[in-house]
Amino acid sequence: MSLKNNIPKGPLAEKWTNYKSKMDLVAPNNKRRIEVIVVGTGLAGASAAATLGELGYKVKAYTFHDSPRRAHSIAAQGGINAAKNYQNDGDSIWRLFYDTIKGGDYRSREANVHRLAEVSTDIIDQCVAQGVPFAREYGGLLHNRSFGGVQVSRTFYARGQTGQQLLIGAYQALSRQIANGNVTMYNRHEMLDVVKIDGKARGIITRNLLNGKIESHAAHCVVLATGGYGNVFYLSTNAMGSNVTAAWRAVKRGAYMANPCYTQIHPTCIPVSGEYQSKLTLMSESLRNDGRVWVPKSVKDAQAIQRGEKTGLDIKEEDRDYYLERRYPAFGNLVPRDVASRAAKVACDEGKGVSKTGLAVFLDFASAIQRYGKSAALSQGISDPDAGTVLKLGEKVVEEKYGNLFQMYEKITGENPYKFPMKIYPAVHYTMGGLWVDYNLQTNIPGLFALGEANFSDHGANRLGASALMQGLADGYFVIPYTIGTFLSHEIRTPMISNETPEFKAAEKEVKERIQRLANSQGNQTVESFHRRLGKIMWEYCGMSRNEEGLKKGRQMIRELRKEFYSDVYVPGSDTEYNPELEKAARVADFLEMGEVMMLDALNRNESCGGHFREEFQSQEGEAQRNDADYTYVAAWEWDDENPILHKEDLEFENVELKTRSYK
Amino acid sequence: MKLKLRVWRQKNNQAKGGFEVYNVEADEHMSFLEMMDVLNEELISKKKEPVAFEHDCREGICGTCNMVIDGRPHGPQKGTTVCQLHMRHYKDGDTITIEPWRVSSFPLIKDLVVDRSAYDRIIQAGGYISVNTGQAPDGNAIPIDKEVSSEAFDAATCIGCGACAAACPNGSAMLFTAAKVAHLGKLPQGKVEHKKRVQKMVGQMDKEGFGFCSNVGACEVECPKEISTENIAMLNRSYLGSMLSTND
Numbered sequence: 001m002s003l004k005n006n007i008p009k010g011p012l013a014e015k016w017t018n019y020k021s022k023m024d025l026v027a028p029n030n031k032r033r034i035e036v037i038v039v040g041t042g043l044a045g046a047s048a049a050a051t052l053g054e055l056g057y058k059v060k061a062y063t064f065h066d067s068p069r070r071a072h073s074i075a076a077q078g079g080i081n082a083a084k085n086y087q088n089d090g091d092s093i094w095r096l097f098y099d100t101i102k103g104g105d106y107r108s109r110e111a112n113v114h115r116l117a118e119v120s121t122d123i124i125d126q127c128v129a130q131g132v133p134f135a136r137e138y139g140g141l142l143h144n145r146s147f148g149g150v151q152v153s154r155t156f157y158a159r160g161q162t163g164q165q166l167l168i169g170a171y172q173a174l175s176r177q178i179a180n181g182n183v184t185m186y187n188r189h190e191m192l193d194v195v196k197i198d199g200k201a202r203g204i205i206t207r208n209l210l211n212g213k214i215e216s217h218a219a220h221c222v223v224l225a226t227g228g229y230g231n232v233f234y235l236s237t238n239a240m241g242s243n244v245t246a247a248w249r250a251v252k253r254g255a256y257m258a259n260p261c262y263t264q265i266h267p268t269c270i271p272v273s274g275e276y277q278s279k280l281t282l283m284s285e286s287l288r289n290d291g292r293v294w295v296p297k298s299v300k301d302a303q304a305i306q307r308g309e310k311t312g313l314d315i316k317e318e319d320r321d322y323y324l325e326r327r328y329p330a331f332g333n334l335v336p337r338d339v340a341s342r343a344a345k346v347a348c349d350e351g352k353g354v355s356k357t358g359l360a361v362f363l364d365f366a367s368a369i370q371r372y373g374k375s376a377a378l379s380q381g382i383s384d385p386d387a388g389t390v391l392k393l394g395e396k397v398v399e400e401k402y403g404n405l406f407q408m409y410e411k412i413t414g415e416n417p418y419k420f421p422m423k424i425y426p427a428v429h430y431t432m433g434g435l436w437v438d439y440n441l442q443t444n445i446p447g448l449f450a451l452g453e454a455n456f457s458d459h460g461a462n463r464l465g466a467s468a469l470m471q472g473l474a475d476g477y478f479v480i481p482y483t484i485g486t487f488l489s490h491e492i493r494t495p496m497i498s499n500e501t502p503e504f505k506a507a508e509k510e511v512k513e514r515i516q517r518l519a520n521s522q523g524n525q526t527v528e529s530f531h532r533r534l535g536k537i538m539w540e541y542c543g544m545s546r547n548e549e550g551l552k553k554g555r556q557m558i559r560e561l562r563k564e565f566y567s568d569v570y571v572p573g574s575d576t577e578y579n580p581e582l583e584k585a586a587r588v589a590d591f592l593e594m595g596e597v598m599m600l601d602a603l604n605r606n607e608s609c610g611g612h613f614r615e616e617f618q619s620q621e622g623e624a625q626r627n628d629a630d631y632t633y634v635a636a637w638e639w640d641d642e643n644p645i646l647h648k649e650d651l652e653f654e655n656v657e658l659k660t661r662s663y664k
Numbered sequence: 665m666k667l668k669l670r671v672w673r674q675k676n677n678q679a680k681g682g683f684e685v686y687n688v689e690a691d692e693h694m695s696f697l698e699m700m701d702v703l704n705e706e707l708i709s710k711k712k713e714p715v716a717f718e719h720d721c722r723e724g725i726c727g728t729c730n731m732v733i734d735g736r737p738h739g740p741q742k743g744t745t746v747c748q749l750h751m752r753h754y755k756d757g758d759t760i761t762i763e764p765w766r767v768s769s770f771p772l773i774k775d776l777v778v779d780r781s782a783y784d785r786i787i788q789a790g791g792y793i794s795v796n797t798g799q800a801p802d803g804n805a806i807p808i809d810k811e812v813s814s815e816a817f818d819a820a821t822c823i824g825c826g827a828c829a830a831a832c833p834n835g836s837a838m839l840f841t842a843a844k845v846a847h848l849g850k851l852p853q854g855k856v857e858h859k860k861r862v863q864k865m866v867g868q869m870d871k872e873g874f875g876f877c878s879n880v881g882a883c884e885v886e887c888p889k890e891i892s893t894e895n896i897a898m899l900n901r902s903y904l905g906s907m908l909s910t911n912d
Contacts, residue, residue, distance in 0.1 A: 069824055
């Protein structure tokens with residue numbers, strides 16, 4: 001099957017406007033007779049459900065959480081990008097577009113990214129109107145800061161809790177539509193299958209997590225906004241419940257999984273402390289605005305720190321290697337995430353890590369505290385402040401900017417980051433890959449759409465900081481409300497879909513059998529132990545750097561682990577009650593297949609780009625080496641139990657010249 | 665460290681619940697929930713039923729985790745959710761009692777899991793600004809005083825965990841409701857519907873069966889986001905004001 005991306009013709013900057021003006025619409029009287037299912041209530045799902053409800057569609061929204069407000073978008077810290085150019089520093093839609101294309105290492109679609117940049121400004125307006133308390137200047141206007149991979153300040157933020165505030169905005173908009181009766185909300189319902197009728201997505205099968213009841217829900221079309229698959233690595237910054245099941249179930253019904261090997265390893269996370277660890281905690285990228293990353297120049301000093309004989313404070317200035325500033329003078333500590341993560345790995349591989357495990361680098365605020373302290377003293381009229389005053393004032397400024405992050409760091413590590421430099425290490429954070437979608441955000445299954453992190457479309461091989469929130473809300477507020485019409489305008493004569501057709505009955509039966517099989521698993525190993533082992537395989541062979549031999553081995557190991565899982569997993573309790581272990585078992589089962597496709601995709605892509613670093617393809621300085629001649633395409637995988645099938649969508653660059661990405 | 669846990673076990677809302685005692689070996693670097701994971705892994709490997717508890721982000725922001733630890737919602741550390749509480753605050757030989765939120769408007773589901781959907785319904789009653797997508801003016805069209813915005817933010821940090829109601833001897837949801845009213849009511853965008861919002865949200869809060877506020881102040885003490893009871897004073901003033909005035 002060929003992949004038609006349905007990108008409209010015409011000049012890049014006019015595509016979206018022209019397309020919107022001419023697309024088929026659904027009249028208000030018809031919208032009332034059309035049902036839409038939205039799965040997931042994070043930024044993309046909640047904003048889509050709310051907006052579609054406002055437009056008059058009959059929306060049914062689903063989340064496995066106890067409330068739509070719990071979705072993991074809530075945990076995003078740093079901010080949201082928009083090409084407002086409020087700072088008058090040279091920002092524009094083109095620049096946001098270009099930064100995103102370059103940041104993604106030239107592996108995303110021009111038309112999608114340009115549209116994202118265009119609607120970014122509307123998102124800020126919408127969120128302000130909803131009451132999102134963004135950071136402001138003393139004059140009352142919106143404040144901005146910088147994020148990695150860009151040279152302007154276009155990031156809007158609400159302290160270190162931007163995701164929370166944006167999600168609450170979307171949740172409130174959704175709540176209003178629930179109250180109005182335009183959206184019916186199904187909490188604690190996990191989607192376990194997509195139902196197709198005559199090739200079109202017409203509904204889903206869910207499990208009511210309170211009583212285990214398997215239910216059929218029908219609609220004219222289905223929108224998945226179910227997030228990314230980072231938890232395939234077991235340890236990640238994702239929430240414990242984040243999973244690939246909804247997207248993976250769509251794949252098992254014929255949807256394609258695009259670029260699954262593109263995973264983002266975030267450079268600034270709190271390092272792993274022990275085997276019992278359940279998740280990793282991110283320290284926002286915004287910290288790299290002021291924090292300087294370094295390791296000792298000598299392995300000897302590093303070893304002394306590893307043994308606990310020295311701390312960072314004992315290393316003299318001239319014995320420190322601020323390696324990001326040294327290697328990438330143009331962007332310094334604000335290089336994109338993939339670059340910063342690999343550089344940290346290189347430093348630790350050289351034996352210069354600064355924790356007991358040797359897997360950590362410093363993120364140091366001492367010079368920022370000095371700088372801010374001096375300027376604060378001046379602004380208070382103290383022309384010759386003593387060291388104590390500078391420190392006090394400087395710490396106060398840093399606290400205002402990053403207080404909650406510093407507090408979180410101290411809670412987790414028990415160490416005061418105002419006194420000692422933070423220790424950080426890269427961790428799995430985001431997945432650029434996802435369900436293949438066309439320009440309309442429709443998958444290759446008609447009537448099945450995918451939004452936000454669940455799709456693959458905008459970030460290429462590496463996502464820039466503060467762009468996930470932007471994409472989630474762009475898709476939900478400003479893209480899908482239009483593009484869903486391209487499918488639904490042909491469905492206005494379709495009566496309400498019944499959930500009692502043979503297709504629903506058959507899917508229900510399959511889901512029941514799958515769940516019962518897991519619920520009756522009386523082996524000897526816990527679900528958690530399988531998940532942990534899968535994570536180790538993924539991190540070892542498909543993590544920050546990959547090679548052909550490892551990927552082949554990893555794939556084989558996953559296949560064996562999958563077999564072992566079905567023969568020896570133990571799931572307590574029954575399938576007719578509240579049973580979190582059973583929920584987890586079903587999700588891990590899907591991760592065990594997803595992991596294999598990731599290995600395959602990484603093996604297929606004989607180049608290094610963005611988050612995908614193949615050891616065989618690097619420059620002499622250790623920078624990623626793309627192969628534009630052979631790999632300027634989206635790899636979309638069709639599942640097959642034996643050998644998944646690769647479909648290609650060529651990426652055409654008409655406006656941007658493909659260059660070697662340089663931040664030097 | 666070796667710990668003794670007294671954990672509330674209850675099969676469902678109809679069943680009779682009670683404490684079970686478990687011994688668990690913990691590490692001081694673990695979070696409280698990781699310690700619970702260790703307990704559950706042990707129970708499962710003995711083919712016993714694990715303790716049901718809710719959790720998700722494990723970084724203190726989603727509001728999912730909820731346990732009363734030694735009589736205090738979210739445990740002993742100020743401004744901290746259970747998931748951010750670490751075992752270095754305990755010592756070898758400690759006995760820890762773990763219970764669910766005990767609020768009649770949060771019916772128990774299983775063990776430590778309760779149903780907090782009443783909070784969703786309070787928001788649905790009016791905890792929003794009525795603006796459809798696409799209707800917004802430019803983000804900088806309305807300047808907002810930095811201090812005012814910051815106060816609104818402080819109220820908006822509520823994570824909807826329910827600790828305020830769990831801490832309150834009356835099981836009142838005043839702090840939760842007041843935080844939302846203050847978040848939106850302080851901002852110029854939210855002032856338009858303020859009176860209506862106050863009436864509707866308070867009405868829903870009463871309908872859900874939450875108790876009355878008698879100014880005990882336990883809610884503020886136990887709130888993991890340290891939301892101030894000053895918001896309750898604002899809610900009371902606004903509620904009274906909305907009853908006395910006729911224009912919206």
